[in-house]
Amino acid sequence: MGSKLVARPTPRVRVLLFAAARAAVGQPSLDRVVPRSGVRVDALLQQLSSDYPKLAPLLRSSRYVRNGRYLASSRGRVRPGDELAVHPPYGGG
Amino acid sequence: MGSKLVARPTPRVRVLLFAAARAAVGQPSLDRVVPRSGVRVDALLQQLSSDYPKLAPLLRSSRYVRNGRYLASSRGRVRPGDELAVHPPYGGG
Amino acid sequence: MSVRVSSRPLRGAAAMEELESRDSGAIVVFSGRVRPDRTAAGRVVALDYEAHRGPALARLAALERTARRRYGARHVVLWHRVGRLRVGETAVIVGVACGHRAEAFAAGRFLIEELKAVVPIWKTERARRVRRPRPRPSRPAARSAGSGRAR
Amino acid sequence: MSVRVSSRPLRGAAAMEELESRDSGAIVVFSGRVRPDRTAAGRVVALDYEAHRGPALARLAALERTARRRYGARHVVLWHRVGRLRVGETAVIVGVACGHRAEAFAAGRFLIEELKAVVPIWKTERARRVRRPRPRPSRPAARSAGSGRAR
Numbered sequence: 001m002g003s004k005l006v007a008r009p010t011p012r013v014r015v016l017l018f019a020a021a022r023a024a025v026g027q028p029s030l031d032r033v034v035p036r037s038g039v040r041v042d043a044l045l046q047q048l049s050s051d052y053p054k055l056a057p058l059l060r061s062s063r064y065v066r067n068g069r070y071l072a073s074s075r076g077r078v079r080p081g082d083e084l085a086v087h088p089p090y091g092g093g
Numbered sequence: 094m095g096s097k098l099v100a101r102p103t104p105r106v107r108v109l110l111f112a113a114a115r116a117a118v119g120q121p122s123l124d125r126v127v128p129r130s131g132v133r134v135d136a137l138l139q140q141l142s143s144d145y146p147k148l149a150p151l152l153r154s155s156r157y158v159r160n161g162r163y164l165a166s167s168r169g170r171v172r173p174g175d176e177l178a179v180h181p182p183y184g185g186g
Numbered sequence: 187m188s189v190r191v192s193s194r195p196l197r198g199a200a201a202m203e204e205l206e207s208r209d210s211g212a213i214v215v216f217s218g219r220v221r222p223d224r225t226a227a228g229r230v231v232a233l234d235y236e237a238h239r240g241p242a243l244a245r246l247a248a249l250e251r252t253a254r255r256r257y258g259a260r261h262v263v264l265w266h267r268v269g270r271l272r273v274g275e276t277a278v279i280v281g282v283a284c285g286h287r288a289e290a291f292a293a294g295r296f297l298i299e300e301l302k303a304v305v306p307i308w309k310t311e312r313a314r315r316v317r318r319p320r321p322r323p324s325r326p327a328a329r330s331a332g333s334g335r336a337r
Numbered sequence: 338m339s340v341r342v343s344s345r346p347l348r349g350a351a352a353m354e355e356l357e358s359r360d361s362g363a364i365v366v367f368s369g370r371v372r373p374d375r376t377a378a379g380r381v382v383a384l385d386y387e388a389h390r391g392p393a394l395a396r397l398a399a400l401e402r403t404a405r406r407r408y409g410a411r412h413v414v415l416w417h418r419v420g421r422l423r424v425g426e427t428a429v430i431v432g433v434a435c436g437h438r439a440e441a442f443a444a445g446r447f448l449i450e451e452l453k454a455v456v457p458i459w460k461t462e463r464a465r466r467v468r469r470p471r472p473r474p475s476r477p478a479a480r481s482a483g484s485g486r487a488r
Contacts (some may be wrong), residue, residue: 018389019459065457068391085389085457092386092417092458093287093369093429093449111238112308158306161240178238178306185235185266185307186218186278186298186438198357198364199350206349209425211372213349214365214445218438221362274360287369287449294365295442 011036011080013044021062021086024054038079041071063087104129104173106137114155114179117147131172134164156180188262189246191237191307193269196276201263208261210283212290215263216298218278220271227313235268235277238306242266245305249297257293259284264297266307277309339413340397342388342458344420347427352414359412361434363441366414367449369429371422378464386419386428389457393417396456400448408444410435415448417458428460 015030022028032044041064049056064071065085066078078084108123115121125137134157142149157164158178159171171177188204198217205213223230246264253259263281271277280297284290301307339355349368356364374381397415404410414432422428431448435441452458 016389018457019387019461023461063457065389065392068395070392085392087389087392087457088459090454090457091460092388092456093453109238111306112236112310116310156306158238158241161244163241178241180238180241180306181308183303183306184309185237185305186302198353198366202349202353202366202368206368206427211370213368213370215349215353215368216438216441217353217357217364217366219362219364221436276357285372287367290367291442291446298438 013039013078013080014083015044015048016083016085018085018087019091020088021055021058024058025052034078034080036080038077038082040074041066041076041078041084042074044078044084045074058088059086061089106132106171106173107176108137108141109176109178111178111180112184113181114148114151117151118145127171127173129173131170131175133167134159134169134171134177135167137171137177138167151181152179154182188264189243189250190265191239191242191246191268192265193267196265196267196279198276198279201265201279201281204263205261205281205283208283210260211285212287213281213283214287214290214294215279215281216294217276218298219276220273222273223311224316225311225313227311228315229313230273230311231314232270232272232312233277234270234310234312235266236308236310237266237268242306246301249300249305252300253282253293253297257282257284257289257296259289259293262293262297264301266301266305268307270312339415340394340401341416342390342393342397342419343416344418347416347418347430349427349430352416352430352432355414356412356432356434359434361411362436363438364432364434365438365441365445366430366432367445368427369431369449370427371424373424374462375467376462376464378462379466380464381424381462382465383421383423383463384428384460385421385463386417386458386460388417388419388459393457397452400451400456403451404433404444404448408433408435408440408447410440410444413444413448415452417452417456419458421463 011034012031013034017025045059067083105124106127110118110121138152160176202215220233250262253262259282261283265279267277282290282293353366371384401413404413410433412434416430418428433441433444
């Protein structure tokens with residue numbers, strides 16, 4: 001009341017975890033709070049490695065897909081609302 | 094009457110002609126009279142080359158099957174009653 | 187053992203079903219069909235295939251044994267059709283079931299190459315001369331210039 | 338275009354039928370199935386396959402385009418199954434129709450190798466510990482020496 005502030009959703013990135021990455025964390029996805037300006041992917045991965053030590057070696061050999069598109073480099077950024085998929089080495093067939 | 098000779102069939106080898114060999118001769122097989130003791134395959138082929146000049150080049154590149162078995166060498170013999178197949182180069186598939 | 191030389195039409199799907207009924211990690215099937223190639227005699231419309239049946243079956247069986255020994259093939263399909271085949275019809279099917287894909291591909295390729303080289307089967311092309319447009323008779327200049335046909 | 342990532346069972350015969358419906362000289366189909374491999378955890382009884390579906394379909398479609406460009410493929414089948422597959426079930430089918438057999442084999446091999454390397458699909462082994470015979474309790478010498486079992 002009286003405040004002009006409107007509730008805004010906390011700015012998050014959703015991290016999708018597949019296969020061995022999911023097993024390392026114990027769940028299929030994580031929501032991470034990020035600044036509204038976004039964060040570099042490599043910085044986000046650094047945080048994840050600290051929080052989930054079992055995930056660390058996998059992150060070094062994984063590929064990354066942001067909103068359905070492969071990232072050419074982990075120097076790209078993710079912004080609130082983005083979805084970042086962690087792809088450990090593939091094993092189809 | 095009085096003769097002790099019994100009619101015996103003329104001793105022949107049947108030559109089977111496939112594909113281009115048949116086309117060169119104009120028929121699918123030839124019967125050749127051979128001595129009762131048989132004849133060397135290369136001698137028989139020499140005769141065929143003389144009688145059917147169009148067949149000559151094909152005979153040089155053909156394989157030979159006597160009574161269903163491949164001949165390792167044209168120095169083998171064919172005897173009356175044998176069947177000798179002429180196989181020009183194969184082209185299945 | 188599945189070797190066959192027959193005038194009945196071949197179906198790759200049937201070969202695949204036969205191979206899928208066996209235990210194996212990897213199956214490769216090759217199907218070769220009559221192509222409408224152009225030759226000196228015109229365009230191929232059919233191929234007449236003939237075989238020396240007994241030796242052909244014996245050599246196909248020998249190829250199968252080699253595939254088992256050399257590539258660990260667990261099941262092999264070697265089917266060849268004979269008679270007159272029109273363009274688009276299947277002349278040959280080679281299929282193999284092995285433990286792993288590398289052997290299955292190698293065995294499949296080996297079998298078709300060997301089949302072509304050592305099995306007494308021959309084809310004769312039936313071609314149709316390709317019709318070329320005849321040179322047009324020369325026309326009066328007025329007509330060829332005057333009629334304004336679009337396209 | 339025939340790329341598919343689905344939990345429905347795969348049939349190599351269906352892939353072959355699809356490819357046979359097209360004009361082409363040579364068809365190669367590969368079918369890969371779950372093997373009862375032995376691992377540290379025991380014998381594999383099933384594989385759980387998962388995919389990141391959108392990127393997987395995009396990469397399969399890109400592989401198909403590459404096969405058309407590089408091998409002149411006229412039709413391509415790239416089907417992968419997901420979910421729990423028991424031993425013997427088909428996990429992947431790769432099929433290609435080309436003008437000639439050399440390209441068809443090369444394209445087939447290329448497609449399965451690339452599929453395994455670049456398409457976001459994973460498998461997790463479900464193994465069952467292999468039962469080993471328990472060590473026998475030691476027996477009185479008289480008995481082990483006395484009983485004359487042949488073999």
